[in-house]
Amino acid sequence: MLEKVDLTKKLDKESYKEQIEGLQTHLGALQRECKELGIPIMIVFEGLPAAGKGFQMGKLIQALDPRGFEVHNIGYETKDEARHPFLWRFWKRTPAKGMVAIYDGSWYHKVSREYFDGYVKGKKVEEAYEELRLFEKELTVDGTLIVKFFLYIDKEEQRRRMNKLLSKESTRFRVNKNDKKRHIKFDRYRNICEKMLQKTDTEYAPWEVIPAMDKRYTTVKIYKTVIAYMEQKIDAVKRASQTQIYQGKKSDYVVPVLNVLGEADLTLAYTREDYKKYLKVLQKKIEKLHGELYHRRIPLVIGFEGWDAGGKGGAIKRLTEHMDPRGYVVHPTASPNDIEKAHHYLWRFWNDMPKDGHVTIFDRTWYGRVMVERIEGYCSDKEWQRAYDEINHMENSLVNNGAIVLKFWMQIDKEEQERRFNERMNNPEKQYKITDEDWRNREKWNQYEEAVNEMIVKTSKKNAPWIIVEGNNKYYARIKVLETVIAAIEKRLS
C-alpha cells in the first residue's frame, strides 16, 4: 500500500488558508451531529517516526469541542498493563457513544514497534493481526466509526526532521533511541508497516495512508478524510433508523434446541456431615492453590450464572471463604449504569478482568446479553445472535493471556426455586433477597431454559467450559464448584 503513495503532494499557503477555516467549521458541526446520534468515533494516528503525528493531531483537535473528545497516548505497556490481556488497555479506552477518541499510537503498537523490536514474533504476530481485526470488527458492528491514518514520509525527509529536533536542546528528547533505530533500519520498519497495513485493511476499518511530506497538505487531507467518513456514517445511521420502521422486529432465526439443562441429575446430594468434612479439606486446598496461582502469576476468571435462588451467592462464599482477600475480587453484575450503557456491552467486563496471578469472580456475567437482554428485548436479535462469537472471542483473549476460565451454571428445578422463594419471603433476614422481579422472571422459565441451552452449546469450549452444577442440594453444589475449581488449577499447575 505504501508504494502507491504520491509523496510529491503539496499545498501552498494561500489554498490552505482558503480551505482550513471552512473545514474546521464543518468538522465541528459534524462532531455535534455525531454526538446527537450517539456515534462513538475512534481516530487512529499511526505512521513512521517524525512523520508528524503529534502536530497533525494538534491541528485536528482544534476543530473539536473539548467536551467531546479525548486523546490517548499509546506507548509500551506499563507493568500493570503487561499483566493483563493484550487488548485490555484498548477496550478500557474505547469511547462512549457520541465521543471521539484519538489515539496517538494504538493497538497497532504490537504489530509495528514491538514486532520491530523483536518482542513479538512468529505465530504471535499472525495471532495479533487476527485479534486486531476482530477487535475492530466488534466495535464497528456495534456502531463505532473507526478512522485509521498512517502518515508516510521518505527516509530523507525523516533524517531532515530528526536532525532538526536533535539540533535544539529543547526538542532533543523528542527523538528517542527507538526512533533512531527505526530510522537506521528504515526499510525494515517500512516493510513491517506495509505488512501490518495489508493484514488489517478491512472493509469495516480500512487504512488511510497519507503522504506527510508537506504539513499543510497533510492537515487538509486529514480533515477532508475525517469529514468524509463522518458524513458517510451519519448518513448510514440515519438510513438505518428509517429502515427499522418498515422492517419487522423478530428475525426468523431458528434455535437448535438441545436440552443440556434437562440432563442434570438433580437428585445428587450430600449429607450435612459429609459436606462439612469435604468443605474443610477443599477450602484448605483452595487456600494453598490460590497462593500458588499468585506465585506463578496465573489469572483465574470464574463466571457464575444460574436460576434466581440457584445458590450462586452461597457457592461464591464457600469458594472464597479461605482465600486471601488481596488476591481475589467478586464483581456482582447489576443492570448497567449510564456510563456502561454508553459503551459496548463487553466494555465493563473487560475493565474488570484480573491481572496475572489474580482471581476475578463474576456474580452474573457478560452472558446477560444472550439471556436477559435477549428475552426482555434490551438488544436486537442480530445483536444477541452475534454475541456468541464476540463472547467466545473475548474468552479466547483471556485464555491466550494465560488465564484459566470457568463458567458455572447453577441448575435447580422449578419446584425447588418456588420453595426457596417462599423461604426467603418468610424469613425477615432474607426478605431483602427476593423481589417482584424474581417472580416475574420465574414466569419466563421456559424462555430462559431455551436461551440457556443454546448459550451453553454455543459457548462451552475446551479452554473455557461451562460446568452445569446440580444445585437442588446446596451441599452438593458447593462441593462440586470447589472441586471443579481445584481440579482446573491443579491441571494447570501440573
Added chain:
Amino acid sequence: MLEKVDLTKKLDKESYKEQIEGLQTHLGALQRECKELGIPIMIVFEGLPAAGKGFQMGKLIQALDPRGFEVHNIGYETKDEARHPFLWRFWKRTPAKGMVAIYDGSWYHKVSREYFDGYVKGKKVEEAYEELRLFEKELTVDGTLIVKFFLYIDKEEQRRRMNKLLSKESTRFRVNKNDKKRHIKFDRYRNICEKMLQKTDTEYAPWEVIPAMDKRYTTVKIYKTVIAYMEQKIDAVKRASQTQIYQGKKSDYVVPVLNVLGEADLTLAYTREDYKKYLKVLQKKIEKLHGELYHRRIPLVIGFEGWDAGGKGGAIKRLTEHMDPRGYVVHPTASPNDIEKAHHYLWRFWNDMPKDGHVTIFDRTWYGRVMVERIEGYCSDKEWQRAYDEINHMENSLVNNGAIVLKFWMQIDKEEQERRFNERMNNPEKQYKITDEDWRNREKWNQYEEAVNEMIVKTSKKNAPWIIVEGNNKYYARIKVLETVIAAIEKRLS
C-alpha cells in the same frame, strides 16, 4: 497507644462459634442500612508485618454483600502514581455513597513503611501527617465513616508466624525482604507506628488498636468495632435528617464584600494587527516551554472560570493551538454525572489531575462549588462555606507535588455579555453555544458577582493565584492569558 494494648486477650472456640454468626448477620443488615442512607464507609487495615491483616479482612468481608464493597491493596506507588500528587491515588479510591471500601494498607503507607525505609524524612513526615489528617477530615465532614484498625502483635509472635510462612514453599513468597527488615528492627518500626498513631488519632477518625495475638479474638473484636461505628453513624445520620426539618436553611454567615471584579479595567484592548503579531510570537514560545515542562517533569494545572460568553473557549484554543496534544488535555466541567454525584465533589477533579510533565486545563473547575452550587442551592451553606479551605488544601497538595497552578477569571461587563449572547443567537453556526440557561444565569449577575468576589479573595494564593483577565476585548484577553502562563513557566524554569 501501643503500650496500653493487652496482648493476652483470647477467645475460645466455643465462644467464637456462639458469637460469629450473629455478628455476621448483624453486620450484613447494617451494611444494607448504610447503603440505603448513602453512607460511604472506609475501613483501613494497618498493622505490623504478619499481624494477620489479610486473614482478618477475609473474615470481615464474608459478612458483606459483594455488590457493596471493594478491596484496595496499597503498596509502594507505581511509576504512574509516583508522578502524581501523593493523595491522588487515594482520592481516586474513595468509595461512592453507600459503598464500603476496605484498604489493605492505606495512605499511612507513607508515614509507616516509607518512613521506615528512609524514603520520607524530616519535615516531609510532619507535612504528611497534616495532609492525612486533612484528607480524613474532609471526607468525614462530607459524611464518610472512617474506621481505622491497627493490628498489633509482639516480636516473638511475629517471628513465629514468619518462620511458619517461610517454612513452606507455597507461602514463602508472602514474607518479603521489607517484612524481614521490619521484623529485625522491630522496636524501630514499632516506634514509627506509635508516632503515626498518635499524630493521626483524631476525633473524626480515631485509631482502633487491636491486639492480634489470637485470631478468634481479633475477628470478633473487629466485627464488634465495625458494628459499633456503623450503628453510631446511622444514628447520627438519622438524627441529622430529623433536625434539618426544624432548622432554617440559611445561615447568617456574613460575606465580606470586596469588589475585586469591579477594579478590572475593561477598556484595555489590542488591535487585530497587534494581536496577530503578538499571538504568533507567544504561541511559538509556549510551544517551546511546553516541551521544557515535559522534559523537566513539571505539572501545570490551569483553571478557567468566567462569565458565560466571557471568552474561555477562545482563550483555551489560542493557548493550546501550538502545544503538542500528547502533553496536554482540556477537561470541560459539566454538571456531575451519577457516579460523580455519589462521591465527594472534589473526587472527579482529583481523578483528572495531571502527572508530572503534563498540562491539564479545566474549562470550569472545582470552584463551581462556591458559585453555581452556592447560588442554586445545590449544596448547603455549611458545605460551600467550608469549600474554600478544602479547595485551598487541594491546590496546596498540587503545589507540594511541584505543580504550577494558575486560575483565570474571564471578566466582561453585563453589556458586553448581552452583545455576545445576541451575536450567538443570530449566527447559525454559533447558536448551539447559547441556551436558555445562559439567559437565566444572567439574571443572577449580582449574586454571582458577590460570590466570585468572595471566592477570589479567599482562594488567591501566592502559589495558586487568581488572575482576573480583562475580557471585553477578546484580543487583549487571549494575549494576557498566554503572557501569564508563559511568565509563570519561565519563573519556575529559571
